[in-house]
Amino acid sequence: MTPEAIKEQLKQVKYPGFSRDIVSFGIVRSAAFVDGTVKVALSLTTNDPKTPLQLKRDVEACLQALPEVKDTIIDVAVSAPKAAPPRQGGNLAGNATNTAHSKIKHAVAIASGKGGVGKSTFAVNLACSLAKSLADAGRPGRVGLMDCDIYGPSVPLMIGLSGRPQIDGDMLIPMEANGVKVMSMGFLIDDNTPVVWRGPMIMKTIQQFVQNVKWGELDILLIDLPPGTGDAQLSLVQTIPLDGAVLVTTPQPAATNIARKGGLMFQKVNVPLLGVAENMSYFVDPAGLKHKLFGEGGGQQTADALGTSLLGQVPLIPAIREGGDTGKPVVLAEPDGPAAAAFDVIGHALQEGLRRAAATPSE
Structure with a gap:
């Protein structure tokens, strides 16, 4: 043998x-x-x-x-794992000597166990909601969104961006829309070009998105991960000292059962779970009646099983899908609507969770 x-x-x-x-x-x-x-x-x-x-x-x-x-x-x-080098002033990857690296206060992964739960739509709207909240507080342009869905990058369409990013030396300049700095594989390939890559190429691309993108100073970088627990997720946790992860699920067991596995993956690699967000929680008909089309309670059950909190529930409304198709996120197109209110609640809960985590002495 x-x-x-x-x-x-x-x-x-x-x-x-x-x-x-x-x-x-x-x-x-x-x-x-x-x-x-x-x-x-x-x-x-x-x-x-x-x-x-x-x-x-x-x-x-x-x-x-x-x-x-x-x-x-x-x-x-x-x-034993090597201790992550300390962040110097929030410097990404803790490399204070490399001025090309950007200064990022918090890096948060947006993840799901399975596809089809609206994770990228969620990430785009959450980023726009956070950017608006920070701008209102006098801190504009402090939110970034890194689209790590290498095979199916949909963030550019959903946030209304197209074209190619500019280059400064060996650094990519993220494109910007609605106060959010964005980098995506969708900017680097043609619409009709499929990405047929093995794991090492995915890992290299994610490392470049971290190390060769001039993010500038950010209060928060949201990282939209593809579904599952594969190369992209492993590359991310090995490259970025994540402050935490948010799990996105829909209420039904088909989604929540797999979301729990995604949460356990982050726990195994010592990434804190900041909470669970339940997407497509309910539909309100024209008469004002609420319908639980995908069941109910799945988000809370997932949060309880993982020992974390339910950050909020996002309703199932056509305006969310329409905003993604037209590049006008619903939180901006309908700022007084129920979806915007839900994302505001989740964004506030996320920031509070990050503040509490930062104030808690490490063991």
């Missing part, structure tokens, strides 16, 4: 809490087969003492399922 055949077999072993296998994660350092015995060396970085034990058990079970394997020797080398 060749080392390649052993590694192919080990692709069935997932890293605990993730959908990716240990081979693609680079955890399998070596593999050999001698006289019926498989010898495998694993190397991982974690503070969780349970993870190495679980991986060893899973690898042994996977290999012993092969008829030619009589015994296994699994060597697991564990190292």
